[in-house]
Amino acid sequence: MTVDGASIAPMASMGNETIDYTALSAADARWYADILAFAAGEKCSAHDTTTVLARFSDLPWTKCVRLMSDGQSDYFDANGVRWAADTKGRWHRTRGRPLFRLQQRLGHIRYHRYTLGPHNDEFVSHICGFKDCLRLEHIKYQSKREDIADKRHHKRFGLGSIRPELGL
Numbered sequence: 074m075t076v077d078g079a080s081i082a083p084m085a086s087m088g089n090e091t092i093d094y095t096a097l098s099a100a101d102a103r104w105y106a107d108i109l110a111f112a113a114g115e116k117c118s119a120h121d122t123t124t125v126l127a128r129f130s131d132l133p134w135t136k137c138v139r140l141m142s143d144g145q146s147d148y149f150d151a152n153g154v155r156w157a158a159d160t161k162g163r164w165h166r167t168r169g170r171p172l173f174r175l176q177q178r179l180g181h182i183r184y185h186r187y188t189l190g191p192h193n194d195e196f197v198s199h200i201c202g203f204k205d206c207l208r209l210e211h212i213k214y215q216s217k218r219e220d221i222a223d224k225r226h227h228k229r230f231g232l233g234s235i236r237p238e239l240g241l
């Protein structure tokens with residue numbers, strides 16, 4: 074597929090699941106492209122959205138794209154909403170309670186629903202272990218058991234490594 078001269082990889086494959094970047098809603102695509110560009114130290118204007126998404130969806134699915142915090146500056150998203158990082162590098166919206174975290178927003182973009190909550194034994198996990206990673210491929214709604222398996226894996230093999238059974 075080609076839009077505005079940019080070639081788009083329609084599917085980023087991960088196990089049995091695929092992420093179709095071209096299927097994101099216009100609002101989600103705009104929001105997601107902006108935060109990816111910001112993480113890469115760039116600015117994303119509205120008409121760059123497709124190009125930015127194409128570039129990042131072409132990355133190997135195991136590669137992280139982290140929104141590194143300098144500990145001082147916040148991030149204002151495409152909607153003008155302010156996000157801040159805590160000392161562990163976890164991003165959250167600065168307004169509203171309870172805290173709304175970055176992985177909840179990313180999970181919603183990926184799954185088109187919010188998690189069902191702890192009563193339903195479903196967690197938003199960063200399968201790579203980096204709390205500031207933006208890759209939709211690395212956000213997974215999974216059980217506590219799987220979340221613990223991730224943590225064990227990261228302890229043994231380091232952050233950024235993904236359990237092989239989650240791969241192709």
Ligand SMILES: [Zn+2]
Binds near residue numbers: 208
């Ligand atoms: Zn990652």
